[in-house]
Amino acid sequence: MRRFEVGDRVRVDIPDRNDPDFDRYHGRTGEVVEVIEDDAGQTTGDERDSHLFEIEFENGDSDHFRWRDLRPEG
Numbered sequence: 001m002r003r004f005e006v007g008d009r010v011r012v013d014i015p016d017r018n019d020p021d022f023d024r025y026h027g028r029t030g031e032v033v034e035v036i037e038d039d040a041g042q043t044t045g046d047e048r049d050s051h052l053f054e055i056e057f058e059n060g061d062s063d064h065f066r067w068r069d070l071r072p073e074g
Contacts, residue, residue, distance in 0.1 A: 002051050002067075008032045009073035010055060012065060025065075029073050030057040036064070 004010060010032060012025040034054040041050030048067050055070070056062040 002035060003048065004032050004035070004053055004067070004070060004072075006032050006035060010053070010070045011073050012055070012069055013071045014069050025063070025069075028057055030055040030062075033062065040066075 008031070009029065011029045012027065014022045014026045016022065032053050033056045036052040036054065037050055038052060039050060040052075041047040043049075051067060052064045053067070053070060054062055054064050
């Protein structure tokens, strides 16, 4: 089961300030533009990890995130 779908608005929420992506992405909002399925869920035992979400930000930049680092915008 996917937490987000293409077109959903999300906020990046990286709780660990030591994460190398914290300063670059934490608190930014954008839109889910693609959902990629992989086999990460088989490794972690959590099927939610099998979805990688491509987020496009207001400035046109984009990057990929797992469900743990995303929250609904608002």
